[in-house]
Amino acid sequence: MSDVAASTAPATLDVTAVRAQFPYLERPEGIVYLDSGASAQKPRPVLDAMYDFGGSHYANVHRGVHRLAVEADRGYDAARATIAAFVGSTPKETIVVKSVTEAINLVAQTWGATNVGEGDEIVITQMEHHANLVPWQQLAIRKGATLRYLEVDGEGRIDLGQLDGFLASGRVKLVAVAHVSNVLGTRNPVAEIVRRSHAARARVMVDGAQAVPQEPVDVTALGADFYGWTGHKLYGPTGIGVLHVRRDLLADMPPFLTGGDMINIVDFHETSWAGGIQRFEAGTPPIVEAVGLAAACDWVDSIGGPAAVLAHEESITAYALRRLAEVEGLRVVGPPEARDRGALTSFALDGLHPHDVAEILARNEVCVRAGQHCAEPLHRAIGIPATTRASFGVTTTREEIDALIDALAEARRIFS
Ligand SMILES: Cc1ncc(COP(=O)(O)O)c(C=O)c1O
Known part of the structure; x- marks a missing residue:
C-alpha cells in the first residue's frame, strides 16, 4: 500500500486497545456494559x-x-x-x-x-x-x-x-x-x-x-x-x-x-x-x-475518530440485529438495517416484561435499560408499553452480544 493510500484509508478501531483504557473493565465481575445510550463509561485519559x-x-x-x-x-x-x-x-x-x-x-x-x-x-x-x-x-x-x-x-x-x-x-x-x-x-x-x-x-x-x-x-x-x-x-x-x-x-x-x-x-x-x-x-x-x-x-x-467509531458500532449493530432475530418471540423496533440506525436495539419479548428481562440480564452482569427511555408518547404510538434497550459503544464486542443472547435465552427459560 502506498503512503497516500495508507494515510487516506479510514482508521479502524482497535477494540482490545480501546478496552484496555476503561477502568470498569478491570472489575472482577466481567461486566458487559450495553447501556452507553444512557451514559457512556469513561476512559482513563478523560479521568486523568x-x-x-x-x-x-x-x-x-x-x-x-x-x-x-x-x-x-x-x-x-x-x-x-x-x-x-x-x-x-x-x-x-x-x-x-x-x-x-x-x-x-x-x-x-x-x-x-x-x-x-x-x-x-x-x-x-x-x-x-x-x-x-x-x-x-x-x-x-x-x-x-x-x-x-x-x-x-x-x-x-x-x-x-x-x-x-x-x-x-x-x-x-x-x-x-x-x-x-x-x-x-x-x-x-x-x-x-x-x-x-x-x-x-x-x-x-x-x-x-x-x-x-x-x-x-x-x-x-x-x-x-x-x-x-x-x-x-x-x-x-x-x-x-x-x-x-x-x-x-x-x-x-x-x-x-x-x-x-x-x-x-x-x-x-x-x-x-x-x-x-x-x-x-x-x-x-x-x-x-x-x-x-x-x-x-x-x-x-486518538482511537481513530468518529468515522472509525461509526464503522465499529455499525458492524456491532448489524451483528446484534442478526443474533436478536434468532431469539424466539423477540421484536426489535426501528429500521431493520444497521446502516439506517444508530448503535442501539430496543426490543420486546413476547410474554415477558422488560423489567423482568433486565433483571435476569443483570444477574448475568449484562447491563441494559428497560422501560420507556424517556419516550413515553413514542411507546404509545408504536403500541408497545415498554422495551428493553441494549446500546453499544466503542468497547462493545461480538462476544458481549453473544452474552446478551445467552442471557435472553435464560430469561425465556425462567419465565416460560
Ligand atoms: C435523544 C436524547 N435526547 C436527550 C437526552 C437527554 O440527555 P441529558 O439527560 O444529558 O440532557 C437523551 C438522553 O438519554 C437522549 O438520548
Whole structure:
C-alpha cells in the first residue's frame, strides 16, 4: 500500500486497545456494559485530564489574574475550541450548558419566547426524547401555538412528505428533531429536513445527544440553526452539554439565566447584557467538566475518530440485529438495517416484561435499560408499553452480544 493510500484509508478501531483504557473493565465481575445510550463509561485519559486540571491548574474562570486563574482561563477556552471543532462548529457559536436538556430549554425559553406566538406552529416527531418534546409542548401551551407531530411508520421512520404538508401552512416557526432516536435508533435525514424547513422560513433545532457519540457530525454542513448534545454520552463527564447556535441568531436572543458573567453593565435598577455566547453562560461554568469533555473529544480522535467509531458500532449493530432475530418471540423496533440506525436495539419479548428481562440480564452482569427511555408518547404510538434497550459503544464486542443472547435465552427459560 502506498503512503497516500495508507494515510487516506479510514482508521479502524482497535477494540482490545480501546478496552484496555476503561477502568470498569478491570472489575472482577466481567461486566458487559450495553447501556452507553444512557451514559457512556469513561476512559482513563478523560479521568486523568480532569484530575490533572482540577488538581494542578484550577481556579474560577474569566475573573482572575493570578497564575492559576490564567491557566484555568487557558484550559477552559481551549476546551471550548476543541469541543466546537469536534463537530465542525466555532467557539463563538458554542454555548456551554449543563446538558442537552438545558440546551433545548434554553432555545425554547429565549429564541422561542420571542419568536413563537399565538397561531404559530412547532413541528416535532413522535420519536422525540422527553427533552425535545416537553419544552416545545410547554412553549406551545404558553404561547397559544400548535404542536404538530411527524408520525413514525412501522419501521420507525418519518415521512418528509408529511413535513412538507405541515410546512405548507406557512405558520411553522420551528422544526425540532432527534438526529438519532434513542429508542428506535432511526437516523433522521437532518440535512434534508433543514433544507426543506429553511425553504419555508422555519428554524431547525436538532437533538444530537445520540448522534455525536456515534458518528461524524458537522453542524455547519448540516445547517441546523440550533444543535444540542451532551457530554456524558461521548465518554466525557456528566454536568456538561453543548448548544451550537448560528451566529446571526444569537444577537436577537434574550438571556436565559441571569446573574454574574453574562452582563455588560449592572445598576441598581437595570442591567445590560453581554454579547454573543457570553450572554448565555451565567455564573461559574462547568470548568473541569469542559476540560474533561475536550479530553473526550481528543480521545475519540486518538482511537481513530468518529468515522472509525461509526464503522465499529455499525458492524456491532448489524451483528446484534442478526443474533436478536434468532431469539424466539423477540421484536426489535426501528429500521431493520444497521446502516439506517444508530448503535442501539430496543426490543420486546413476547410474554415477558422488560423489567423482568433486565433483571435476569443483570444477574448475568449484562447491563441494559428497560422501560420507556424517556419516550413515553413514542411507546404509545408504536403500541408497545415498554422495551428493553441494549446500546453499544466503542468497547462493545461480538462476544458481549453473544452474552446478551445467552442471557435472553435464560430469561425465556425462567419465565416460560
Ligand atoms: C435523544 C436524547 N435526547 C436527550 C437526552 C437527554 O440527555 P441529558 O439527560 O444529558 O440532557 C437523551 C438522553 O438519554 C437522549 O438520548
